[in-house]
Amino acid sequence: MLRKRKERKRKSIALTLIRDLKGTAAQKLAMFEKVRAAGGFANEDPADLAQADSMLREFAAMEKKE
Numbered sequence: 001m002l003r004k005r006k007e008r009k010r011k012s013i014a015l016t017l018i019r020d021l022k023g024t025a026a027q028k029l030a031m032f033e034k035v036r037a038a039g040g041f042a043n044e045d046p047a048d049l050a051q052a053d054s055m056l057r058e059f060a061a062m063e064k065k066e
Contacts (some may be wrong), residue, residue: 007020012044012045012048012052013040013044014032014041014044014048014051014052014053015043015048015050015051015052015056016051017032017035017052018032018052018055018056021036024060024063025059025060025063026060026063028056028059029053029056029057029059029060032053032056036049036053036054
């Protein structure tokens with residue numbers, strides 16, 4: 001009997017960008033918006049993009065308060 005291979009969940013490029021890019025949240029947000037405007041996330045899940053955008057905006061707002 002053959003076993004089905006478990007499909008790996010594809011990592012979101014947007015969330016990887018947030019995690020691995022160096023800089024402040026405001027800088028990451030600016031880069032995210034540039035890449036998104038240029039169509040760099042065309043194959044990404046819209047829900048993942050919305051989540052990444054929301055997280056970056058929240059982090060940038062927290063940095064501003066400090």
